[in-house]
Amino acid sequence: MPLSSGALHSAVPIMAYCLSSISMTMVNKFVLSGFQHHMVFFMLAIQALSSVVLLMGLGRFLGLHYRSLNAADVRAWLPVSITQAVMLYTGGKSLQYLNVPLFTIFKNLTIILVAYGERMLFKAAVTPLMMVAFTLMVLSSMVGGWNDLQFNFVGYAWMAANCCSSAFFVLHMRKIMKVVNFKDFDTVYYNNILTVPMYLILSLLAENWGEFLAYYDAPEHNAEYWTFVRSNLFSGICAFAISYCTAWCIRTTSSTTYSMAGALNKLPIAVFAMFYFDDPVTLGGILAVLLGFGAGLVYTHAKNLQKAASGAGSGASGLPAPISMEPVKNINVNIKS
Numbered sequence: 001m002p003l004s005s006g007a008l009h010s011a012v013p014i015m016a017y018c019l020s021s022i023s024m025t026m027v028n029k030f031v032l033s034g035f036q037h038h039m040v041f042f043m044l045a046i047q048a049l050s051s052v053v054l055l056m057g058l059g060r061f062l063g064l065h066y067r068s069l070n071a072a073d074v075r076a077w078l079p080v081s082i083t084q085a086v087m088l089y090t091g092g093k094s095l096q097y098l099n100v101p102l103f104t105i106f107k108n109l110t111i112i113l114v115a116y117g118e119r120m121l122f123k124a125a126v127t128p129l130m131m132v133a134f135t136l137m138v139l140s141s142m143v144g145g146w147n148d149l150q151f152n153f154v155g156y157a158w159m160a161a162n163c164c165s166s167a168f169f170v171l172h173m174r175k176i177m178k179v180v181n182f183k184d185f186d187t188v189y190y191n192n193i194l195t196v197p198m199y200l201i202l203s204l205l206a207e208n209w210g211e212f213l214a215y216y217d218a219p220e221h222n223a224e225y226w227t228f229v230r231s232n233l234f235s236g237i238c239a240f241a242i243s244y245c246t247a248w249c250i251r252t253t254s255s256t257t258y259s260m261a262g263a264l265n266k267l268p269i270a271v272f273a274m275f276y277f278d279d280p281v282t283l284g285g286i287l288a289v290l291l292g293f294g295a296g297l298v299y300t301h302a303k304n305l306q307k308a309a310s311g312a313g314s315g316a317s318g319l320p321a322p323i324s325m326e327p328v329k330n331i332n333v334n335i336k337s
Contacts, residue, residue, distance in 0.1 A: 010253050017249040018265040020241040025100065027235045032096045035228050036221075037212045040092040043232060044085070045199035050236020051192040051243050055185060066185040073190065076180050081194035083169040090162035097155030102285070106159045108137040108292050111299075113167035118254070121171060129302035133295045140291035143284055174250055187247035188240070 032038050058064045067073065094103055112134045118124040177187065203209075216225040249261060 010257075013245065013248040013252045014257070014261045017242070017245040017261055020238065020245045021261075022265050022268060024235075024238045024242045025095075025104075027231065027238050028092060029095050029100050031228075031231050031235055032092055034231070035224065036215055037208070038096050039203065039207050039212060040089055040096070041199045041203035041207055043235060044088050044092065045196060045203055046232045047236050047239030048192040048196045048199060050233065051188060051240040052196065054237070054240045055189055055192075059185075064185055065183075066189040067182070069190075069193070073180055073182075074194065076176060077182075077190045078194060080169070080173050080176050081191055082198070083165060083172055084191055085195045085198050087162065087165040087169045090158050090165055093158040094155060094162050097152045097158060103159065105288050105292050106141050106156075106163065107166075108295065109141055110163045110166045110170075112137060113163060114170050117167055117171045121175065124254075125306065127302055127306060129305065130299060133299035133302060136291055136295035136298060140288045140295060143288040143291060170250065173247075174254075177247070177251060182247075185244070188243040191243055191247075192239075 028043070031043055032040065055064070055066060059066060098106075115124070115126055115130065115134070119126055173187075180186075182190070215221055216228070249257075253261075
């Protein structure tokens with residue numbers, strides 16, 4: 001059965017976001033666990049700067065347009081950028097201490113925070129079937145935590161901070177996008193150019209550059225140095241892709257649907273990580289990942305039922321009218337990532 005134009009309008013950005021999210025998670029895990037020094041702020045600075053440079057290059061050679069910096073928009077968008085910086089940093093620290101499957105399991109809890117945030121801010125309904133999905137998410141997290149043979153309190157603390165900051169980022173970004181009427185590349189440009197100086201300053205203040213430079217100055221570490229450089233440059237490309245796809249997905253669907261798309265891609269992320277990294281593969285870990293994936297399927301079914309019940313009162317994405325994206329419907333998508 002062919003997809004309707006409305007379904008395709010939502011499906012394409014969701015798929016693009018999932019692919020970029022999978023790539024970003026795997027690359028970040030490699031950069032933050034595969035080398036001697038874990039320079040989280042430095043990695044984030046490279047990713048943000050790469051996104052700005054790539055966007056400027058595409059703007060020059062392909063004629064893509066984005067809004068130049070101005071005081072009013074900077075004031076409006078700066079809290080979003082600061083929240084994004086907190087979200088990315090806490091995510092990086094979580095990946096440093098937790099394995100990828102465990103990270104993906106607990107990341108699902110963000111969806112519950114976002115859903116109830118939308119309920120408070122946008123009057124979005126939370127149906128009984130959605131509650132079943134949320135229960136499965138909590139259960140998968142409990143199974144994952146119980147099965148964690150290498151319990152790391154620091155990792156779980158960073159994970160909790162990441163869930164809270166991620167939910168706040170998604171909800172606040174959705175709200176501010178309506179106020180400033182940003183197009184997708186405007187969002188990419190402002191998100192990254194405002195965070196570059198933050199990351200660089202924090203890296204210089206908080207990270208041990210003396211040991212980092214001394215380590216890679218040694219001839220025996222030359223091969224690792226160039227692998228480190230290539231990995232960070234590739235992470236910059238992935239960062240550009242996910243910056244655009246995040247804005248595209250949030251704008252064309254909803255905050256909760258965006259978060260659930262992130263939950264659905266956790267299964268392939270966990271499977272890849274189990275084979276690629278040296279993390280232990282256990283029956284409990286596999287069960288936790290499958291429970292999280294099942295929660296995503298239940299939630300998707302719940303949204304489809306909600307769409308059918310709401311009828312003409314729903315938007316193209318099947319969301320209740322109060323949280324549709326009608327105020328910014330005139331925003332054009334410049335490129336399909």
